[in-house]
Amino acid sequence: xxxQSSTQPDEGTTxxxxxxxxxxxxxxxxxxxxxxxxFDEHGYHGTSVRDIAGRVGVTVPALYYHYENKQALLATLLxxxxxxxxxxxxxxxxxxxxxxxxxxRAMVESIVLYMAxxxxxxxxxxxxxxxxxxxxxxxxxxxxxxxHMLLDTVEAGAAQGVFxxxxxxxxxxxxxxxxxxxxNWYRPEGPLTAEEVARRHVLLGLGTVGYxxxxxxx
Numbered sequence: 001x002x003x004q005s006s007t008q009p010d011e012g013t014t015x016x017x018x019x020x021x022x023x024x025x026x027x028x029x030x031x032x033x034x035x036x037x038x039f040d041e042h043g044y045h046g047t048s049v050r051d052i053a054g055r056v057g058v059t060v061p062a063l064y065y066h067y068e069n070k071q072a073l074l075a076t077l078l079x080x081x082x083x084x085x086x087x088x089x090x091x092x093x094x095x096x097x098x099x100x101x102x103x104x105r106a107m108v109e110s111i112v113l114y115m116a117x118x119x120x121x122x123x124x125x126x127x128x129x130x131x132x133x134x135x136x137x138x139x140x141x142x143x144x145x146x147x148h149m150l151l152d153t154v155e156a157g158a159a160q161g162v163f164x165x166x167x168x169x170x171x172x173x174x175x176x177x178x179x180x181x182x183x184n185w186y187r188p189e190g191p192l193t194a195e196e197v198a199r200r201h202v203l204l205g206l207g208t209v210g211y212x213x214x215x216x217x218x
Contacts, residue, residue: 020088020095020110023117028080030056031066035073036120044074044130074127075135081121082142085114089149100157101211107150108179108205109198115182116194122183147172154209164210175205 034055038047049070053063092110096102115122151172157163165171
């Protein structure tokens with residue numbers, strides 16, 4: 001049976017996350033994959049364990065052998081998602097180096113690329129209200145960690161005169177909301193690629209934090 005994961009983000013990054021711009025197949029267990037699709041289509045409360053088992057092609061008892069209940073499925077999906085975002089964002093920041101503007105650009109790009117390439121998982125953030133208190137606390141702690149990573153970079157840039165926003169925390173929250181919204185509206189068959197959407201959001205993010213220098217490194 002699946003067990004709950006740690007509430008702390010990993011200190012290192014996975015091999016996949018080190019290539020933070022690269023996205024392969026999702027690679028979820030079939031039960032998780034079908035649960036994600038069902039939650040995205042019908043919402044957490046509109047989906048039953050029997051619905052998920054039917055999609056997978058297993059019995060309800062067989063599903064319970066792997067996951068304790070429907071809540072465990074949602075919690076596992078959300079924690080899988082946020083930890084992947086964190087790993088990729090950390091790898092992007094490390095690759096960018098110490099310059100706050102470069103780190104900010106890389107982190108925003110990594111978040112937007114995730115929202116575009118992993119829409120099914122990212123969209124589940126809207127179901128945070130369906131998490132039970134303990135699961136919600138774990139997820140919120142991880143999401144707050146992501147916010148603080150970006151805030152540390154913006155505050156460092158403000159201290160160096162790179163960013164001019166008088167409200168770093170508010171600016172970071174606005175940037176994150178804008179980035180997370182990509183999961184709601186982006187369509188791969190639309191006029192923009194994920195990479196083009198990411199570049200636009202980097203520019204919008206730089207404007208939000210009051211960056212007045214060159215928009216990119218060439």
